[in-house]
Amino acid sequence: MLNRLKAIKIGENIKLHIIKTDKFKTNLVSVYLKRPLIKEEVTKNALLSMVLPRGTKNYTNSMAISKKLEELYGAFLGSDVAKKGERNIIQFRMQLINDQYVKDQNLLAKGMEILNEYINDPYIINGFFKKDYVDQEKENLIERIVGRKNDKMKYAYDRCIEEMCKDESFSLYQYGNIEDLKNITNQSLYEHYKNIIHTSPIDICVVGNFDENEIEELVSQKLKFKQEDVVSIGREKIEYIPESIKKIEEEMDIRQGKLNLGYRTNIPFESKRYYALLVYSNILGGGPNSKLFKNVREKESLCYYIFSRIEKFKSLMMIGSGIEFSNYDKAVSLIEKEINEMNHGSFSEEDIESAKNSIITSIRGMTDSPYMLADFYYSQAISDSDETLETMIENIRKVNKEQIIEAGENICLDTIYFLRNKREDR
C-alpha cells in the first residue's frame, strides 16, 4: 500500500519518519515538538508559533520570508500549535512542489534550509526576539482567543470540554489565555524557546517522492537540533466516573442553540476495546446512516447537523448538534434514548457493517493526503504504536456486537453544555 520505513533515530530524541510515495505533486516536511500540556507553557507555545513566522536571521521580516517562498514556486511554510490529549504539540510545516514539475533543481534542499532557519535561527535583536514582533503578536493572540466565539459550533464544542475537564489540563485551550499572555516579554519568550528547542522530543515526518537514503542525509544535514535533558511526558488520566451530570448554560445573542454532550468512555486508546468504541460512536452519530441522524434529524426534523466523535487521547465521546432553543429538553432526551438503546443492543449487523466500512474508508482515505499521512504517523509515534493502517483495519473488522455493547457499558454522561439565546425574562 505504502512504502513506510521504520522510524530512524537521527539524534538522541529525534526520530525521522520517511513515507515514500510517488503519487503526490509535492514534498512535505513536518517537524513536531512535543511538550506537556500545562498552564505554564500553553500560552507561550501558542505565542511562539506566531512570533517565529515574523522573521529569521537572513529574512528579517515576514515580507522577506513570503517573497522567498514565492520564489520557490509558492512553497508553504508555517507553524501552529495543537493539543493531542494532554500533550501540547508545536508543529512546523514546509510543503514544496516536486522538482519534476518545474524548471528548478533542488527545491527540497532549498526549502529545508529555510525551514531550518525558521526553527533554529529566528530573528534575534539585542539577544532576544524583536520586541515589536512579540508585542504585535500578543495583540493578535488576544484577538484569536476572544475571536474564537465567532465560530459558534467550534466554540460550544470546546467549551463543553473545558467545563467537563475543569480540573484536568485537557481543559486548556490550545491558544492559551489572556492573563498569562500579559506577563510574557520578548525576553521571557526567547528564554522559553531556547529551553523547549533543547528539551522537547522531536519527530520529523517527510512525505513525498525522493530517494530514502538521500532524504535521510538531507534531513540530518539541514535540520540541526542540539538536545539535552529531554522532558518525558506521561500518559493522561482517562478513567473517571462522574458523580453527577454537570449542566452548563451560556448565553449569546444567537439564532440557533448549540447543544453539546460530553461523555467519559473510560476506554484507553491502547486497548483493543478502543476499536469497539470507535464503531459504537460511528453507529450512534458517525454519518447520515447513524442513529442520531436518522432519528433526531430525519424523523423529528430537529436539526441540520448532529454528530458523535471520539477524542482519542483523552477517551471522551462528544455529541454536538444545532437546535431550536425550545427543543433543548426534547433533543437531550432523544439523544439519551438513542444511547440507551445502543447499550441494550438495539442495532443490527448491517449497522455494524456500515460503521466499520465508514471508519475503514476514512482510515484508507488518509493515504491520499500528505498532511493527513504525516499526522497519522506522528499520532502513532506519540502513542507508541507501531500498528500499520492495515492492522488497524483488521482490528476494526474483528469488532463484534458483544464488544460494542461492552464498550457502551463504560460510557458515562458527564456534562451537558448548551449555548443559547439571551433570556428576556431575567
Next chain:
Amino acid sequence: MTVKTIESKSLKEKMILKELPNGLKIFFMPKEGYTKQYAIFATRYGSNDSEFIIPGENQATKVTDGIAHFLEHKLFEEPEGSIFDKFSELGSNVNAYTNFTSTCYLFSSTDRFYENLELLINFVQSPYFTDENVEKEKGIIGQEIRMYEDNPNWKVFFNGLKAMYHNYPVKIDIAGTVQSISKITKEDLYKCYNTFYDPSNMIVFIVGDIKQDKVFSIIERLQKKESKTEKDIERIYPEEPDTIVQNIIEEKLDVAIPLFNIAFKDIDNNLSPKELLQKDIATKIILDMLFGKSSDLYMSLYEEGLINDTFENEYTGEIDYGYSMLGGESKSPKKVLERVLAHIDKLKGTGLNEKDFERIKKKHIGQHISYYNSVEFIATTFVAYYFKGINIFDYVEALKNIEFEAVQKRFREHFNRERCVLSIISPKSFEQNE
C-alpha cells in the same frame, strides 16, 4: 458518440471525455496509486436560476428562493427511505452541495467503486417527492438557515453581495429564507427537476485508480433518457446596472472583533471562455501583488495592527457576474478600506511592479499544480470551471502564458472605487475606534 483524450504535460495528468447520445458528458481522470475514488454528478442549476422558460413552453416560470437547494436535499429521498443507507452499507461518504450556478451530488469511496457509482447515477435520476417528505424537510433546512445566520463569515460575505447587486439573484441566500421555503410544494420541485436535471444540462466527473471502460459502460447502461432534448433551457436573469447599491453595509452580531469584506464589482461580463479564464488568472495575480503577504500594504497594515493573519483575498469570475473580495478581522475596517483605496490610487500612478508579477506568477504555478494532490479539489474545480466553458487543464498553460501588460490593463479597469463596497459585521457592544 465521441471519446476524446485530453492531456496536460505540465500537470502530468490526463482525462478521457465521452459524450452520450442524450447529451450527458462524462469525464474520467485516472489517478494511479490513489486509494480514494471520487465521483460527481452535477447539473448546471444553481440558486441564480430562479426564472426560466421551460423547453416547449412560451411563458417564463418564476420560482421561490431556495428551491434549487431544497431540491438537492430531497433527491436523497427514495420510496423505501433514504439513499444514505445504501451508500453507508458500502462504506462510502455521499454528499451534495448547491451554489449559485450548480448543484453537485458526490461520493468518495475506497472500495466497491462501481456499486457506488450505480447508486449515484440512479438516485440523481429518480426523484421522489411527497407532500409529507417535503413538509418534513422544512424543519431541517430551517435549522440549516439558522446555522448560517449565526455564522459571521457567511453574513459578511452575503451582505457584501447585497451591497453590490441591485437585481442579480446572487444577492439572495442560496438556501432562501424560512419564509420562502415554507411555500415550496412537491409540484414546484418536479417542475425544476424536469427542467434542469436533463442529461444535456449535466456532467459526470470521475477520478481515481479505476477502469475506464467499466466506468463508461455503467453510466451508459443506467441512462433513463436516450436522446437529446431539442430545445435548450432559456435562463432569464434581470438587468444589472454597472453601479453598486451602497458603499457600506453594516450589521451587528454577537462576535468578538469586527469582520469585514471589501469587494470590487465586475462590469465586463459575458466574455468568451478564453477571455474569462484570462481575466480570472490576471485578477488573482493582481490581488496577491496588491494585498498578499509579500505586499507592502499587507506588511504595513499588519504591523500597525489593522489586520491579522485572517486577511485574505479571492476572485470569483462567473459568466455574467464577478467580483474581487478581500477581508478578515480588523479593529477598524474603515481605516483598512481607506488604505486599500489609497494604495490602488498610488499604483495607478506608478504602475505595477513587473518583478512582483513574475514572482507571484511562479507562486501561482506551483500552487495550482500542488492542488492536483487532492481528488476532491480536482473534481469540484473541474465542474465549476466546466460550467463556465473552461477546461481546468487549460488553467496552468494560460497561467504560464499570461503577460504583464494584460495584468496592468485588468488592474486599471477592475479596481475602481466607484464599484467598491465595504461590508462590516461588528460586535453588538463595540465602539469603533475610527
